[in-house]
Amino acid sequence: MKSIVLLITLILPLFTFAQDYALSGNWREVRRTDLRGNDLDMRDTIKIDFLTGQEYTWYKKGGFIYRGTYKVENGALDMGARYFTIVDNSPNRLVIKDDGATYEFRPYTEPRRARLPEDPPSAPVTDIRQLAGRWKVFKGTSSRTLKEIDYSTKVKSVMIFDAPDAEGNIGAVSAGKDPQGHPSWKITRFEDGILYCTGKTVRAFEVLKADKELVLREDHMTYFLKQFTE
Numbered sequence: 001m002k003s004i005v006l007l008i009t010l011i012l013p014l015f016t017f018a019q020d021y022a023l024s025g026n027w028r029e030v031r032r033t034d035l036r037g038n039d040l041d042m043r044d045t046i047k048i049d050f051l052t053g054q055e056y057t058w059y060k061k062g063g064f065i066y067r068g069t070y071k072v073e074n075g076a077l078d079m080g081a082r083y084f085t086i087v088d089n090s091p092n093r094l095v096i097k098d099d100g101a102t103y104e105f106r107p108y109t110e111p112r113r114a115r116l117p118e119d120p121p122s123a124p125v126t127d128i129r130q131l132a133g134r135w136k137v138f139k140g141t142s143s144r145t146l147k148e149i150d151y152s153t154k155v156k157s158v159m160i161f162d163a164p165d166a167e168g169n170i171g172a173v174s175a176g177k178d179p180q181g182h183p184s185w186k187i188t189r190f191e192d193g194i195l196y197c198t199g200k201t202v203r204a205f206e207v208l209k210a211d212k213e214l215v216l217r218e219d220h221m222t223y224f225l226k227q228f229t230e
Contacts, residue, residue, distance in 0.1 A: 024050045027108065170187050
């Protein structure tokens with residue numbers, strides 16, 4: 001009997017610890033401080049949604065939406081490419097810390113919006129003339145967690161020509177690090193809903209379009225673009 005009581009005594013703190021650090025729901029960053037407690041700029045506010053099945057989405061304002069899996073053990077939150085110590089976790093407050101800063105979150109609920117007519121679904125593009133003009137990325141998503149963003153390949157803008165240029169190219173793709181007017185890729189052809197590109201690498205994008213929005217898919221990355229004039 002004493003052995004059973006002793007075993008329960010040893011297990012109970014571990015069970016309580018695990019329960020204390022159960023994570024779920026939607027959280028929005030409300031404060032960020034350095035390791036000395038000084039407030040830091042939060043123009044890139046972070047949102048984390050903990051989903052069922054140990055999955056999460058991570059969004060930093062002005063960046064990509066990432067989806068991945070997480071685990072909590074030994075008082076730490078392991079999100080794959082990101083690793084944090086859990087400082088505090090309660091129903092109304094989550095505080096985590098890494099080597100660079102401490103982040104405080106509060107639960108949030110997206111405001112209810114008036115019901116609007118549904119946007120037309122994206123559909124494969126069959127005619128390159130549907131894409132003519134300049135397009136700029138306004139949002140991107142990834143189906144897997146990335147350790148860091150590679151701005152040398154991350155699409156920034158796409159230009160589709162009205163007619164092929166002297167070399168037969170039908171457009172160009174620029175990445176985040178490309179100088180203005182010097183895209184890293186030329187679009188050589190459009191076939192079966194795919195844009196084929198050559199340049200410093202060979203790339204192929206699946207193309208979808210819904211009303212005034214252009215969607216490009218490449219491996220695990222999806223880019224959302226809108227047309228604009230300079």
